[in-house]
Amino acid sequence: MASKEETHRKFYVILISLAAGMAGLLYGYDTACISGAIGFLKTLYHLSPAAQGFITSSIMIGGVVGVAFSGFLSDRFGRRKILMWGAGLFFIAALLSAATHSPAELVGARIVGGIGIGLASSLATTYISEVAPAAIRGTLSSLYQLLTTIGIALTYFVNLLIVNQGGYHWGEVTGWRWMLGIGAVPALLFFIALVVAPESPRWLIQHTKVEAGFNILVKINGQAGAQNEMTEIATAIRRDRNSTLAKLFQPGLRRALGIGIFLAFCNQAAGMNVIMYYGPQIFQTAGFGGNSQFMATAGIGVINMVATIGATLMIDRAGRKKLLMIGAGLLTAWSAAIAYAFASGNGLLLLISLFGFVISFAISMGPIPWIMIPELFPTYLRARASGICTIFLWGANWAVGQFTPVMLNAWGGRNTFIFFALMNVIIFVGVHFFVPETKDKTLEEIEAFFWPKNQAHATDTSVNLEQSQNQTRAQLKKSK
Numbered sequence: 001m002a003s004k005e006e007t008h009r010k011f012y013v014i015l016i017s018l019a020a021g022m023a024g025l026l027y028g029y030d031t032a033c034i035s036g037a038i039g040f041l042k043t044l045y046h047l048s049p050a051a052q053g054f055i056t057s058s059i060m061i062g063g064v065v066g067v068a069f070s071g072f073l074s075d076r077f078g079r080r081k082i083l084m085w086g087a088g089l090f091f092i093a094a095l096l097s098a099a100t101h102s103p104a105e106l107v108g109a110r111i112v113g114g115i116g117i118g119l120a121s122s123l124a125t126t127y128i129s130e131v132a133p134a135a136i137r138g139t140l141s142s143l144y145q146l147l148t149t150i151g152i153a154l155t156y157f158v159n160l161l162i163v164n165q166g167g168y169h170w171g172e173v174t175g176w177r178w179m180l181g182i183g184a185v186p187a188l189l190f191f192i193a194l195v196v197a198p199e200s201p202r203w204l205i206q207h208t209k210v211e212a213g214f215n216i217l218v219k220i221n222g223q224a225g226a227q228n229e230m231t232e233i234a235t236a237i238r239r240d241r242n243s244t245l246a247k248l249f250q251p252g253l254r255r256a257l258g259i260g261i262f263l264a265f266c267n268q269a270a271g272m273n274v275i276m277y278y279g280p281q282i283f284q285t286a287g288f289g290g291n292s293q294f295m296a297t298a299g300i301g302v303i304n305m306v307a308t309i310g311a312t313l314m315i316d317r318a319g320r321k322k323l324l325m326i327g328a329g330l331l332t333a334w335s336a337a338i339a340y341a342f343a344s345g346n347g348l349l350l351l352i353s354l355f356g357f358v359i360s361f362a363i364s365m366g367p368i369p370w371i372m373i374p375e376l377f378p379t380y381l382r383a384r385a386s387g388i389c390t391i392f393l394w395g396a397n398w399a400v401g402q403f404t405p406v407m408l409n410a411w412g413g414r415n416t417f418i419f420f421a422l423m424n425v426i427i428f429v430g431v432h433f434f435v436p437e438t439k440d441k442t443l444e445e446i447e448a449f450f451w452p453k454n455q456a457h458a459t460d461t462s463v464n465l466e467q468s469q470n471q472t473r474a475q476l477k478k479s480k
Helices: 004-021 023-045 049-077 079-098 103-131 134-141 143-163 168-181 184-195 201-206 210-240 245-249 253-269 272-285 292-318 320-344 347-362 368-375 379-434 443-450 465-479
Strands: none
Touching: 004 023, 004 103, 004 134, 004 143, 004 184, 004 210, 023 049, 023 079, 023 103, 023 143, 023 168, 023 184, 023 272, 023 292, 049 079, 049 103, 049 379, 079 103, 079 168, 079 184, 103 134, 103 143, 103 201, 103 368, 103 379, 134 143, 134 292, 134 368, 143 168, 143 292, 143 368, 201 210, 201 379, 210 379, 210 443, 245 253, 245 379, 253 368, 253 379, 253 443, 272 292, 272 347, 272 379, 292 320, 292 347, 320 347, 320 368, 320 379, 368 379
């Protein structure tokens, strides 16, 4: 039975992981709010399919910019501060979006919001991976995706509540503004949560703030556990002290980077955001009338949230790779079923198949890439490397948002989901042959896995444990 002290430590690490994971609320809110607003915007501004796609995907343009700079900025100023900057930018963008009067103004506001989400998206899981004990790191890192799904589900119901406040004309003139503007609320909550969260202990130690970093590790792991963590971190820092970003493109870490980019691609190529961004329109195409398409989309949001809760409990038990492979296989099957439902005009089969698709994504491609990408890289490169990988995720996200209306218009629902069935086959094969398992490994053990075997003993990792502990104690004593 866990002692009172152990329970307190676990509560503390869960609390600070939740604070960082609230970045997912921003991502989830924007994903869902635009699905409710885009139909009204289409009518209001007479948008073509390409223009609908551009308004939806414009936030990803900002996301790519935010992610590109997030690693460099957080390495200099700290993970926590950049997460707070991201929250502030999204808060401003949500209010601006609600006040716009043209597609161009709305695109500009959404790009600003995208920069905010981009700054926060990869850093949230980077922060969590740097504070979480190895045994529960997967569970805690999945909080980002869980909060994303909570944000999506709540926003779908907010959209439903808003459209029920008046007729279609009211929604066209006023309703969509509420849908976009309420995004300021989760941004404010995220900012407040970060005010009380500590900085990443690994970042503090790397920046010679050893005592502060060690004290946070004690709160998370206890005195003995913190000392062991300090030994591993200090050894890794000594080994990597002269390393640069160029190391990412050398043997070893080059493989880690390739796997990270592939996982980022998987998160979007699976096809989930086709449903998240354009759910009401998909249901309308399938014959759902009135506001029933909003109700069906809200149901999708609830299923997504519940399945993600299940995934949170499974990830550290089942393993990352196994769940990715199971998910890819199921997503292939459900994509084919959705395609058949469109071809046959069977609305019930479409709804059931979409539910199955969402559940399969929620236990695999949804949370696991966000968890694994920061795990693959050493501390000195983690934020920047995760940022590079997440650029590809946001780029693929942009493509999904931009081209889905065009695909649905030109190909129809059947051929669109046949395309995503093929993409999931590619994902399955790639995961099987290239992705390693990281369950139950410390970040430093994962780092050692990617070092070329012929270089493993040519670095400072050969420093024995006793020497590492002595140097760590000397650092702590000096800092006092």
